[in-house]
Amino acid sequence: MATELERVRELVEPIASDLDLDLYDVERRSKVLRITIDTRAGSDDGISLDTLSLATRLISRELDHEDPISSAYTLEVTSPGLERPLRTPAHFQREIGKDITVRLTGHAVAEGESRRLDGKLVAADDTTATVLTTAGEERTIDIDAVDKARTVFDWSPKPKPGKGPGNTKNKQSKNPQKSNKEKQQS
Numbered sequence: 001m002a003t004e005l006e007r008v009r010e011l012v013e014p015i016a017s018d019l020d021l022d023l024y025d026v027e028r029r030s031k032v033l034r035i036t037i038d039t040r041a042g043s044d045d046g047i048s049l050d051t052l053s054l055a056t057r058l059i060s061r062e063l064d065h066e067d068p069i070s071s072a073y074t075l076e077v078t079s080p081g082l083e084r085p086l087r088t089p090a091h092f093q094r095e096i097g098k099d100i101t102v103r104l105t106g107h108a109v110a111e112g113e114s115r116r117l118d119g120k121l122v123a124a125d126d127t128t129a130t131v132l133t134t135a136g137e138e139r140t141i142d143i144d145a146v147d148k149a150r151t152v153f154d155w156s157p158k159p160k161p162g163k164g165p166g167n168t169k170n171k172q173s174k175n176p177q178k179s180n181k182e183k184q185q186s
Helices: 004-018 049-066 089-094 176-185
Strands: 021-029 032-039 074-078 099-104 116-124 128-133 138-142 146-151
Touching: 004 021, 004 032, 004 049, 032 049, 049 074, 089 116, 099 128, 116 138
Parallel strands: 032 074
Antiparallel strands: 021 032, 099 116, 099 146, 116 128, 128 138
């Protein structure tokens, strides 16, 4: 027999699919049932508030009709955000190529190794993930040994167009007369 969360997943997946979304996660914390939906893998766009609102109404109606949760709960339908948690093998597989931070469980760390990894996720399968650390070494970890992991978003400001190290335009002097005098002296 399916657990309550498995049943919720079965009910929500077709709704997400109809909206051209992925069901990212289903979790229950205390009295909150959190359903996390996301755009399809590879999409650069996020979920609009209108889409999130529509998904919430459809999911709420389906859960009210089917009543898969035996106790009282508060429904929360959300997106995973820019810095999204990585809890399942599918989460790791979806985020290959992105910067991540990982904290391993204490028993999973060999002597001399750090419990924390920061770097680029370069590979993932059903049991392991490989991280190219900021130190330049590849480290393969068991996903079951992950205490906490998430993607890392670069919050630094982006350079303005025409500014920055890639700009090769010749800068002209603000004083054109001086510029002309310099040309005559050459």
